[in-house]
Amino acid sequence: MDKGGIQKTIKLVANACGITKNVHVHTLRHSIATHMLERGASLRSIQVFLGHACPKTTALYTRMTEEVAQNSTLMLNDIVDSLNITWREQRDD
Numbered sequence: 001m002d003k004g005g006i007q008k009t010i011k012l013v014a015n016a017c018g019i020t021k022n023v024h025v026h027t028l029r030h031s032i033a034t035h036m037l038e039r040g041a042s043l044r045s046i047q048v049f050l051g052h053a054c055p056k057t058t059a060l061y062t063r064m065t066e067e068v069a070q071n072s073t074l075m076l077n078d079i080v081d082s083l084n085i086t087w088r089e090q091r092d093d
Contacts, residue, residue, distance in 0.1 A: 033061040038068050 006025055014023045029050060036046050047058040062068075 030061050030063070033058065034063045034065060034068075037062045038065060038071065040071065 003025075010023055010025060010028070014021075033046050033050060036049070037043070041049075043055060043058055043062070046062065047055050050058060050061065052058045052061075
């Protein structure tokens with residue numbers, strides 16, 4: 001199937017799903033990258049998967065969704081909770 005056929009198929013499927021936004025093959029790359037990020041994949045693994053040489057390019061593909069933000073907060077809280085910090089008072093001698 002040629003590039004035009006793939007693009008036409010994506011537009012037909014999007015239309016059938018009720019998606020009115022203009023979609024392209026490239027839209028799928030953005031969506032896949034964002035879904036991978038939501039499921040906990042590292043930016044580096046997404047970079048390799050998409051074949052990017054520069055992590056800045058990968059960062060452009062991913063979107064900060066509410067789910068990603070919540071997962072990041074949960075991960076950070078888990079890291080802090082796992083720390084074993086003992087506070088000692090300083091004495092003035």
